Amino acid sequence: MNPFATLARLVDEAPRRALLLLAAFLAVLLVAPVVLDRYLLSVFFLIFWFATVGQAWNIMMGFCGQLSLGHALYVGLGGYIGALLWVKFGISPAIAIVPAILVAMAFGAVIGWLGFRFGIEGVYFALLTIAFAEVARIGFDNWSFVGGAAGFFIPVSAAASPVNLRGGPMLFYYVALAMMIIAFILCAALRRSRLGHAWLAVREDAEAARALGIDVFRAKMAAVVISAAMTAVAGVVYAFYQNNLFPSQTFDIARSIEMILAPIIGGLGTLFGPILGAFILTPLGQTLIALVEKIAGRAIPGVNLVFYGAALMVIIWFTPNGVWPWLKKKLGIPEGRE
Amino acid sequence: MLWSLYANVLVQGVLTGLVYGLMALGLSVIFGVVRVVNFAHGEFAVVGMYAAFVLFRSFGIDPFLSMLPIAAAFFVIGYGLQRTLINPFVSRPEHEQFILLVGLAIIMVNGTLMIFGPDARSANLPYSFDSWEIGAIIVDKVRVYAAIAALAVAALLFAFFRFTATGVAIRACADNLVGAAVVGLDVKKLYALTFGLGLACVGAAGALMVTLTDATPMIAPAFTLLAFTIVIIGGMGSMTGAIVGGLLIGIAEALASVLIAPSMKTMASFGLLVLVLALRPQGLLGRRA
Amino acid sequence: MTPLLDVRGVTKRFRGLTAVDTVSLTVTEGEIFAVIGPNGAGKTTLFNMIAGAMTPDAGTVTFAGTRADGLPPHELCRRGLARTFQIVRPFPELTVLENATIGAMMRAPDMEAARTKAGEVLRQLDLWDRREAKAKSLTLPDRKRLECARALATGPRLLLLDEVMAGLRPTEVDRIVAILREINRSGVTILLIEHVMRATMALAGRIHVLHHGATIAEGTPEEVTRHPKVLESYLGAEAL
Structure with a gap:
C-alpha cells in the first residue's frame, strides 16, 4: 500500500474530463484565500474539517459497515491532548498529534474489542460508541485539571507560529485543506489495499468474508483504530482553531451526528462522497444561519440544525446512496470505479 | 442512620425507574413489532413534557390529567408517522432508518429550542414538595403519583396485548411476519397502531416526567439514550424487560448520585449497559436472536 | 495415501434432536466426493461442521493431517479449505x-x-x-x-460445495458439471453436498449417503444406487 503509487494509478485511471475538473478545483482552492475574507475563510475551514472527519468516519461505516455515533469522542480526545500538552507543557501540537493519535487508537481499540468480541452489532454497537462519548463527556466535565465543565482555553498569542498552530484564519485554511487532501489520499490507498478489500467484504457479508479467509475481527478493529486516529488529528486542529474546549460541546452527541452528515449525504463508502457532502452541507448551513440572523435581527440557535435534519430526511428518502453516485454518472465515470 | 439513607434512595430510584420504564416501554414495543429503533424517542418525550407544561401553565390542567389527551394525541401522531414516513423504511437497511429518525429528532429538538428557548422550565405543581413520612423514609407525593400512573399505563398496554384481538394480532406480527400476512392480517395497519401505542407511552411518560424534573430541549438526546439503554439492558422487544430495565436504571442512577456524585448518574447507567452488553448481549429478559 | 479430509464420528445435537449421528468419512486427495441424502438428512449440518461454521458435539475433523474442528472459518480457509x-x-x-x-x-x-x-x-x-x-x-x-x-x-486444496446445482436448469447443471470436472483435473479435491442426483452420480467418484443424520451407505455411484437401504429410504421415495 503505497500512497504515491495509488495516487499515480488514480490519475492514470480517471477519465480525462473528471481529472481536469479536479485539477481546476484544487487550483482554485489553493489560490482562493487571496480573495476570501475572514468569514469565508472560516467557512472553508469548516468545509475542509468536516470533509476530513467525514472521510475518517466513512472508513468505519462506509468501508467496513460499522456504525459509530460517538466520533466526537476522538475529536475531543485529540483536542484535549493537543491543548493540554501545549498549554501545560509547551509541547507543540505538531508533536502532540502523536500521543493524540495513540490515545484515540487505544480508546477505539477498547470500544471495538468490547463490541466485536461479544458480537455486538448495528444499533447496539452504535449505542456503545455513544456511551463511551458520554462517559468521556462526564469524565472531562468533572476533571478539574482540564478545567472541568468551565472549559479549557488555549491562550491566543500575538505572534504567528504555524508549527504551533498559532495564526490567523489563512493558516487554518491551508492546514485544513492539507488535512483533507492527505485524508483523501490515505482513504484512496486504503480502499485499494488488501485491508480495504477485507473491509468491503466484511461490510457486505461478514460470514462470507470469513469463509474467504478474512479475519473479520481484525478487519473491524483496524477500521475503528485507523478511523479514530484520523479523527484525533482533526481534533487537535479543531482545538487550536477554536481556542477553547467545553466537554458539553466537544463530546456532545449532536457533534457526532454533525460529523457523519457529510459522508451520508455525499455518498457512503465512496471516496469523494464525504468531501462533496461537506461542500454541500456546510455552506448551506452557514448561509442559513446568516440569513436567519439578518431576517430575525438576532441569531436563533438551532436553525441550521433544523435544516440539517430536514436535509437528512429528504436525502435518505430520495437518494439513500448519496449525491456522489449520481454526480459520477453525470461526469461519465463508469460504475465500479471512483 | 445509614440504612434509612439507602432505603430513601432505593424508594426514590424505584419510583423514578417506573416512569423511565414506561418511556422505554414505548421504544421496546415499537422495536419488538416494527423492528425499527425510534431514535427520536427522547425527543418525543421532551415534546410530551412541553405539552404538559403548556397545558398546566396556560390552562391549569394538572399533568396527571393532561397525560391522557397527550397520550391520545401522540397515538394519532404515531399512527400517522408510521403510515407516511416510516413504513417505506421498514425494509430498508438499519442505518437508513436510523438517519431518517435522527433527521426527525434533530428537527424536533431544535424546533423545541426555537420555540421555548434553551432555559429549563419547571411546572411547579402546588403539591410539588409535599411528601409522606413513613418512619425514616420520606417519599415525595409526586413521585408516588407518577409511578402509579406509569404502572397503570403499562398495565393497560400489557392487558391490551394479552386480551384484545388486535393486541394478539400485533404479537402475531412480531413473532412471524410472513405468517401474519398469510392469515390475512393487515400488517401495515397493525404496525401503525403499534407505533401509535409506542408514542402514546412516551407521551404519557413525558407528561409524568414534567412533574419530576425540569423541561429543556437539550435533555432529549439523553432521554433517547436512556430509553435505549433501558431497552438493551432489559432485552430488545421484551415488554417486561423494559420495566425491569427502567427500575434497574432508576435505582442505579439514584444510588450513584447519592453515593458518588450527582453527575455520576449517567455513568452508572452506562456502566450497567457495558456490563450487560459484555455478559448478556441479548439483555436480561431478551431472547437470543 | 493419507486422506486429505478425515471425519471421525462427528455428532451434532440441537435441543435433544440429533442432526448428525456419529458420521465418519474420508476424502482422498484428488477425488470428487459427494454426500447425498433427502432433505433433513443432516447434510448441511455435517457440511457446517467440516467448514468450521459449527463445532461438533463429539468426534473430530482432521484436515491435511491436523485437527480442524473448532477452528474459525478464516483459519480453515488459510489452511486450504474453501466453501x-x-x-x-x-x-x-x-x-x-x-x-x-x-x-x-x-x-x-x-x-x-x-x-x-x-x-x-x-x-x-x-x-x-x-x-x-x-x-x-x-x-x-x-x-x-x-x-x-x-x-x-x-487457492484451496479442498473445495466444499453446498448444493451448487440446486435451483439450476439442466443445461446450466451440465455446464457447472463440466467446470467442476475441469477444476478437479487441475488438482483441487472436491467435496459436494447435493440434492440433484443425476449430476452427482455423473460427477462423483464416491458417494456417502445420509439418512436421518446417520450413514446408510458409501461407495461408488453404482454401488450406492444398488444398495437396498438407499433404494428403500431415499431413491424409492423420490423416484429417481
Missing part, C-alpha cells in the same frame, strides 16, 4: 472482479497478483465478460458460479 454457501452470498454491491479478488488476496503477494488470479478464475468459470458488473445484478446461475469462483480464488 460455498447453499444460499449464495456474493458481496452484492461489489463487482464480480472485486468479489473474486477478495477471495484471491489471501494467498496473493499483492493486490495486483490477486486481481490477476481473480481474472484467471473468472475466465475458468465463464464470468470474465461480467467482471465489471455488480454482483447483485447477476442471474442465479451466474451468482452460483461466482460463489464457486470466489472460493476457488482462495
Whole structure:
C-alpha cells in the first residue's frame, strides 16, 4: 500500500474530463484565500474539517459497515491532548498529534474489542460508541485539571507560529485543506489495499468474508483504530482553531451526528462522497444561519440544525446512496470505479 | 442512620425507574413489532413534557390529567408517522432508518429550542414538595403519583396485548411476519397502531416526567439514550424487560448520585449497559436472536 | 495415501434432536466426493461442521493431517479449505472482479497478483465478460458460479460445495458439471453436498449417503444406487 503509487494509478485511471475538473478545483482552492475574507475563510475551514472527519468516519461505516455515533469522542480526545500538552507543557501540537493519535487508537481499540468480541452489532454497537462519548463527556466535565465543565482555553498569542498552530484564519485554511487532501489520499490507498478489500467484504457479508479467509475481527478493529486516529488529528486542529474546549460541546452527541452528515449525504463508502457532502452541507448551513440572523435581527440557535435534519430526511428518502453516485454518472465515470 | 439513607434512595430510584420504564416501554414495543429503533424517542418525550407544561401553565390542567389527551394525541401522531414516513423504511437497511429518525429528532429538538428557548422550565405543581413520612423514609407525593400512573399505563398496554384481538394480532406480527400476512392480517395497519401505542407511552411518560424534573430541549438526546439503554439492558422487544430495565436504571442512577456524585448518574447507567452488553448481549429478559 | 479430509464420528445435537449421528468419512486427495441424502438428512449440518461454521458435539475433523474442528472459518480457509454457501452470498454491491479478488488476496503477494488470479478464475468459470458488473445484478446461475469462483480464488486444496446445482436448469447443471470436472483435473479435491442426483452420480467418484443424520451407505455411484437401504429410504421415495 503505497500512497504515491495509488495516487499515480488514480490519475492514470480517471477519465480525462473528471481529472481536469479536479485539477481546476484544487487550483482554485489553493489560490482562493487571496480573495476570501475572514468569514469565508472560516467557512472553508469548516468545509475542509468536516470533509476530513467525514472521510475518517466513512472508513468505519462506509468501508467496513460499522456504525459509530460517538466520533466526537476522538475529536475531543485529540483536542484535549493537543491543548493540554501545549498549554501545560509547551509541547507543540505538531508533536502532540502523536500521543493524540495513540490515545484515540487505544480508546477505539477498547470500544471495538468490547463490541466485536461479544458480537455486538448495528444499533447496539452504535449505542456503545455513544456511551463511551458520554462517559468521556462526564469524565472531562468533572476533571478539574482540564478545567472541568468551565472549559479549557488555549491562550491566543500575538505572534504567528504555524508549527504551533498559532495564526490567523489563512493558516487554518491551508492546514485544513492539507488535512483533507492527505485524508483523501490515505482513504484512496486504503480502499485499494488488501485491508480495504477485507473491509468491503466484511461490510457486505461478514460470514462470507470469513469463509474467504478474512479475519473479520481484525478487519473491524483496524477500521475503528485507523478511523479514530484520523479523527484525533482533526481534533487537535479543531482545538487550536477554536481556542477553547467545553466537554458539553466537544463530546456532545449532536457533534457526532454533525460529523457523519457529510459522508451520508455525499455518498457512503465512496471516496469523494464525504468531501462533496461537506461542500454541500456546510455552506448551506452557514448561509442559513446568516440569513436567519439578518431576517430575525438576532441569531436563533438551532436553525441550521433544523435544516440539517430536514436535509437528512429528504436525502435518505430520495437518494439513500448519496449525491456522489449520481454526480459520477453525470461526469461519465463508469460504475465500479471512483 | 445509614440504612434509612439507602432505603430513601432505593424508594426514590424505584419510583423514578417506573416512569423511565414506561418511556422505554414505548421504544421496546415499537422495536419488538416494527423492528425499527425510534431514535427520536427522547425527543418525543421532551415534546410530551412541553405539552404538559403548556397545558398546566396556560390552562391549569394538572399533568396527571393532561397525560391522557397527550397520550391520545401522540397515538394519532404515531399512527400517522408510521403510515407516511416510516413504513417505506421498514425494509430498508438499519442505518437508513436510523438517519431518517435522527433527521426527525434533530428537527424536533431544535424546533423545541426555537420555540421555548434553551432555559429549563419547571411546572411547579402546588403539591410539588409535599411528601409522606413513613418512619425514616420520606417519599415525595409526586413521585408516588407518577409511578402509579406509569404502572397503570403499562398495565393497560400489557392487558391490551394479552386480551384484545388486535393486541394478539400485533404479537402475531412480531413473532412471524410472513405468517401474519398469510392469515390475512393487515400488517401495515397493525404496525401503525403499534407505533401509535409506542408514542402514546412516551407521551404519557413525558407528561409524568414534567412533574419530576425540569423541561429543556437539550435533555432529549439523553432521554433517547436512556430509553435505549433501558431497552438493551432489559432485552430488545421484551415488554417486561423494559420495566425491569427502567427500575434497574432508576435505582442505579439514584444510588450513584447519592453515593458518588450527582453527575455520576449517567455513568452508572452506562456502566450497567457495558456490563450487560459484555455478559448478556441479548439483555436480561431478551431472547437470543 | 493419507486422506486429505478425515471425519471421525462427528455428532451434532440441537435441543435433544440429533442432526448428525456419529458420521465418519474420508476424502482422498484428488477425488470428487459427494454426500447425498433427502432433505433433513443432516447434510448441511455435517457440511457446517467440516467448514468450521459449527463445532461438533463429539468426534473430530482432521484436515491435511491436523485437527480442524473448532477452528474459525478464516483459519480453515488459510489452511486450504474453501466453501460455498447453499444460499449464495456474493458481496452484492461489489463487482464480480472485486468479489473474486477478495477471495484471491489471501494467498496473493499483492493486490495486483490477486486481481490477476481473480481474472484467471473468472475466465475458468465463464464470468470474465461480467467482471465489471455488480454482483447483485447477476442471474442465479451466474451468482452460483461466482460463489464457486470466489472460493476457488482462495487457492484451496479442498473445495466444499453446498448444493451448487440446486435451483439450476439442466443445461446450466451440465455446464457447472463440466467446470467442476475441469477444476478437479487441475488438482483441487472436491467435496459436494447435493440434492440433484443425476449430476452427482455423473460427477462423483464416491458417494456417502445420509439418512436421518446417520450413514446408510458409501461407495461408488453404482454401488450406492444398488444398495437396498438407499433404494428403500431415499431413491424409492423420490423416484429417481
